[in-house]
Amino acid sequence: MRVIDVDGSVHTFGTGENGPTVTIRIHDKALHRKLFLNPELAAGEAYMDGSLTMEDGSTIYDFMYLFSVNRAPLGANPVQGVLRKFWKAFRRRQQQNSVERAKRQAQHHYDLSTDLYRLFLDEGLNYSCAYYRRPEDTLEEAQDAKLTHLVAKLDLKPDMEVLEIGGGWGSLAIRMAQAGARVTSLNVSPEQVRIAQERVDAAGVSDKVKFVLKDYREYSGKFDRVISVGMMEHVGIGHLDAYFGKIREVMSDDGYAVVHSIGRMTPPGTTGPFIRKYIFPGGYVPALSEVFASTERLGLWVCDAEILRLHYYYTIRDWRIRFEANREAAENIYDEAFCRMWEFYLCAVELGFLHGSNMVFQLFLSTERDAVPIIRDFIQDNERSLNGLD
Template structure:
């Protein structure tokens, strides 16, 4: 316990952590001020070392397999909250600092996302049972950041507002051809088709495409939407608009030029693209080891400096940038609470270890948007400087029209 105690003593500055060791001994860390008190119990002595060497991965795995349990009313969210408000001191620990440098040096290796590897990694997450996602997403199965006009707005209203906001930015005209890179379960494709567009939607998940096609038929727009089971690098075509929502996070740092190059090549000269992605407000970093191993293998949240370096290399105009700072925090908060309310149903679909993995994931990303550096950005990109209206009032004007307002 000595190594682990030294680590916890150095970084638990806010709140208090009580650790009950394998032999029943109780160890307390932190002042108890400006944060919660969380009690955990360790059931395996091997955790003393693994938690010291790689706390995020080891804690997640131990919570999944039950060798780390929450005690005295503490929850996974409480535990992750305490971790998140003490994140800065953890990074300052000498051993943790060295480990993070090592992970950063390996990040291109972790994100060698060839076409076939990228397909396999996407299916790892998106070919899970759609019934799992129905437990916590809105009725439209939107699995990306919603657009909250108020923190207490319902998830359904916020996701509907997100779709409206994106379609408003596309500035669509009747029968425009739109390429969607990463189509999810079809909600955005349906909304664009209802606005008059003809949509080609790329997706590498057969499970998602199956459901999306059913939803498109139910909406009566199957003549305006076609789904293509291809990686973006396998596709060719020219479109008036390109849109990509929640897809760029899966591209990987070594493939940003491939991604933006495909966006550029698929645009007509006077066309433009809308890109919606998670980003970070800090310098380039790495993907957390738990998320990388269990949730989004090959995924990476880019810094804007990395994004703009790529658009600069490829000669794309960044015509508009919008930063959504707390919207994804509200979104994942609502997902987590819904998942907690449907935990038994999730366990029946999978098992208890899966539920604990999903809990750990949702808590981690929610708090990453509350206390960490994560945010969401939306870009308008074009090849020609005048492809996008020079005053962004058109977005609000279009939103009002889409909402039936004058």
């Protein structure tokens, strides 16, 4: 890495023998201390306001990739160790997601212009990990495969009642309704519900899908199936029992739930300061040990667990490439600082799935040990049927 300082002096770090050279320029002397004390947040904010720029053809992705492959020595920085302990000590306070606060935080991210999301998502506006059978699959193919995979896991029968916790822009609700289910979809984002209702109407399944503008804690009922995709990351560590408790409450005795969420393969940690401040306030990616501790406390059977390791890396890779190709259009919707924030966010999360500890898990949860078929063959059988291959 080459650093061009405020006074024009150049500092070089590393030999450059084992990878590309990345050049950055610092435009503000105050960044020296900020980057030392809180590099992740300070680097992101400096890139947003232009006090840190990329030079000589380097990109923000190049810069973050360089740091990503040097995680071990960077993690040994004693200042970072103190910061991590501080963040962990206060993480429950940072994630005190009351019903009203959770709604505000979700709207902070999901009530952005849908036109922004159309610039980098697939046509179905699926904003969660896709299912890549091959790394070269298109985003559309992988998201379609994800919907098929989830519906296959639900093992739906005609007129089954399904509760969806966190409905997004409606793609999964549409797919479940097309499979014959009656869907109640919870969402706290008015903008998402508006678009989702339009899409449900256009798909001709409005008689089978009902959207409800409520937090999961505000809704009750009994359902044959419960599904939650990309929602648990917003719950917060102090609310996992409430989340799984609600799933237990609304499941029929012979029903089961499918939960799809980002997780980490490392011990419990914290949410990075940039993501926490600018992207997902109140969010937290739980360790599997935290998830299973909660299901144990609530007496839930974890009937199956599938770990998707690289799928979200491929997904966000495709999102980032599409956003870069449509950056000018994004700037017309918001501004340059917003685009830089979004670039930093997409690069950070992509590399977190490539070199970091992040992955995605899909769980089957039930109150009865035999609610889910005892072997997995039914998933593949259902997928073949849904794909017209039977």
